[in-house]
Amino acid sequence: MSDQSQVRPTLLYHLYRGASALLAPLMWSKVAGKLRQHGVPEARVRERQGYATLPRPAGRLIWFHAASVGESLSVLTLIHRLGEAAPDLEFLITSGTPTSADLIAKRLPPRTRHQFPPLDTGAAVARFLNHWKPDLGVFVESELWPQMLVRARGAGVPLVLLNARLSPKSVASWTKRHATARFLLDQFALMLTQNAQTAVNLKAMGADPARLKEGSNLKALSDPLPVDQNTLTEVRNAIGPRPVWVASSTHEGEEETVLAAHKALLVDHPDLLLLLAPRHPNRGDQLEAMIAEAGLTSIRRSRDALPRTSTQVYLADTLGEVGIWYSLCPLVLLGGSLREIGGHNPFEVMQAGGAVLTGPGGYNFAESFAELIEVGAAKEVTSAETLTHAVGAWLTEPHTLDTARDRARGFLARQSDQMDQTVTALLELLPQK
Template sequence: MSDTSQVRPTLLYHLYRGASTLLAPFVWSKVAGKLRQHGVAEARVRERLGHATLPRPTGRLVWFHAASVGESLSVLTLIHRLGEAAPDLEFLITSGTPTSADLIAKRLPPRTRHQFPPLDTGAAVSRFLDHWRPDLGIFVESELWPQMLVQARAAEVPLVLLNARLSPKSVANWTKRHATAQFLLDQFTLMLTQNAKTAVNLRAMGADPARLKEGSNLKALSDPLPVDQDTLAQVKEAIGARPVWVASSTHEGEEETVLAAHMALLAQHPDLLLLLAPRHPNRGDQLEAMIAEAGLTSIRRSRDALPRTSTQVYLADTLGEVGIWYTLCPLVFLGGSLRDIGGHNPFEVMQAGGAVLTGPGAYNFAESFAELIGIGAAKEVTSAETLATAVRTWLDEPHALDTARDRARGFLARQSDQMDQTVTALVELLPPRTGEPDDAG
């Protein structure tokens, strides 16, 4: 493994440092304003300047830095596993959004605390590092803040890029700035990618191949969505033996396609129920009118109603109940994908035992869907006709749906095995516990 000193800072990096100093007051004003609007306490707002609001715990500290909600929540399972492997470890999560802070606070694993990250300025980062003195720094997905990386590495903190994922646009931009990309990637002791393609991209950007390893997809191992068992039982009883399929996280412009597919399916399955769970439940009135205009009958979950025998569409216009619908039915179309929106998390469906249908616009999960479709755990649809065909196939051929669900379970099992390898690799980067010989373990 090469010494980080072999790759020198570039002119672009020095320009970035200078610009970040000049722009710091403006950036601080904008960032602090957003946090205050969300009701964040002033002391916590100042965490963005590196002023900690919690003491550093004694012992070895692992620092996770994540971008936002999805990345923050994705590390919780890994923290649990690391805590089991090394019971003395303490953990710090930094993330920049108030929403992520709120959600993490409700799900903090043992010995874990949250702080907002320092702005990427020399003074704020120094203040943060001087207080927390992490023994290992783990950057999740694509959060590459230059001064944070360089100063942490200069402080002899081993750094890991975890669950590395880069969009084609990011790869193209960084490849044009190859020397700077190489310098930043050289700060990492280890880079664990979601898949082989990302490893190829990182090598093209200048990453040292000796430091690259394929790891697990953390989002595939997040805790399953919550399920209220009483509600699940009530809805199950109301549906009875009727066949059902789910269209979840749909967006404006997609429900027309979903309803057209459902109408086509009703010709062969007249008792079929569509459970429609829009991404934004506040569109309930609009969707209720759209369903009626299509000539279909519906009942809304937001009015505490349960589907009747005559109900053709159960409009699940509520928040926090998606886990119930995935547990209820293993045949799920995931929205945000028939239009150029980016798609939604397929692993939440798979963790509930389901198989996934997706449109071609799920670019936020493009690499995952390519693998899932390749192994038969998911299918891609492009229109009302292809959606109806895919749903009909899984309704008429239960063994085909069971096969897809088995492939999904197999995928998750492989991710769990890779997670064990990730935990081992991370523990090996930590300094020994106080009193341990350097060659322990």
């Protein structure tokens, strides 16, 4: 690692420090209010000020900081593997949202605890570091808080940027502030990127190429979505031998495209069933009316109904059952992508054995989709016509769907191999016992 003194704090960083001190009361009021609205106990709310609610465990401690739900859950598999490789290790996860805290609490690996992160102010970060004294700090994806990084590095904590992912907008913004970007990236002893393009972007921002390595995509190795086997069997028996395709996590303005494609598909596949699982199930009434207006028959899952022979659209307007639909059918269109919404996690489909169709608006997973499309595990569609063609091709030529599924499995296997390399890299940065 290069000498940290060679990359000095910039004027912009000093201005940030001053502004954060002045705005600390306002920041505290905002984040505390959100946590209290969610019913978070007051003691835990004060974790945002750096006051710990749990003791610091004895032994070496790895601290993972993640932005929200997806990032938090993505590190759990890595923590499991690290814990198996080094049984003396202890782990701390910090994430800022109540939802992520609730979900993590249900899935905590052994020797792991969760806290809300300190606000990025000098006093809060100092309290946090003085209590937890982490032996290694791992920042997941793009959650970079300047004072948290600089003060942790100053306290002698080796830092890692893990699963690094940066949008083109973020890269453009940071590149304009090259000196400050270089200063912040210099705090990291190691940067593990999701793919080669992110490494190129980080170099453009000023990262030291010697500290850059391509790592695994953690989200590709998260635990599969839960599946209620009784429900899966019940729905599968109700559908029988009919062909099925899934449109999952669709948003307003996307279902029109999906339904138009389904009507076109019914011409050549008259017994085809569309399983439509909207991102927001409370839109069930609206979607039921839309399906009827399109001249299609439907039954709603929220009414405990099962598809019949005459059902053309099974409206899965429930929460927590997406894993069932992915297990039911390997041909999945992921919503949030037919419009500029950002898309959703393709790896959840692949972990269930499926192949993915996506629109051009899945920018939150742009790097992943580009790689999946390149290896043949996914296809991009842009309209009702191209969606019709893609689904139709996989229905009429099932061997091509099988090939796409094989490519998806191969991608996941490569991520698992890279995960082993990530474990080794993190352990090498830890101080000896």
